[in-house]
Amino acid sequence: MKLRIILLLAAMLVELLLLRLGFWQLARGEEKQQALQAAAAVLQEKQAQPLADALTQLSGFTWVRGHAVFREAPLLLLDNQRRGNQVGVSVFQAADADDGRTLLVDLGWLPVQGDRQLPKPATLSGSMLLEGLLLPPPSPGLAIGPAYTAQADGSLLLMRLDQEALSKALNRPLSGRILRVDPAQRIGFARDLAVQANTLPPEKHRAYALQWFGLAAAFAVLCIGVMMRKTHANR
Known part of the structure; x- marks a missing residue:
């Protein structure tokens, strides 16, 4: 009897875990869908706000x-960034706005053979008038291993965009958002204004949610079948 209770509790925990994963995927899909809609509205209007004023906002x-x-x-150089079928790096450089806040400027993408x-792109220098999309940085994902490695030319190869680690490396607190320069502005490298180019789209998260819910349903049916079989066997 004690073993049966333990197995029942274990089965309930597995079922709850499968359901939790499904709801988490649904939530991530909805979060990304809302982000896409918010970005699309901003890009449709392109009503420019002063950079220094916008940096006081922490999100969006x-x-x-x-x-x-x-x-x-x-x-x-943020590693493992895709553009079409090619893999390369996204190039960022730190810059100071008029109010002294430091932010990372996304200068675009370069291929890696x-x-x-x-x-080995050259750094930019001096003051420039920039226009573009201020947006949240790419999700760092799972923090496994060091955030970056220093290269022989002085650049930093990033495994992920870790704001805290980079603030320490640059000896400056960094803004919580990055500036992706308008592709029409002739500086930097290949770039666009896609906000979720190297991550799963909302529909993928919804598909994964259905898979987790399907597994939860199949596991529940299996457990019920096993319990009914044992009940009939004990009669």
């Missing part, structure tokens, strides 16, 4: 315009 999407002074700091020879 804002079309901005303002001067920024590029810092003499190492370039940041099969021999893993990283590109």
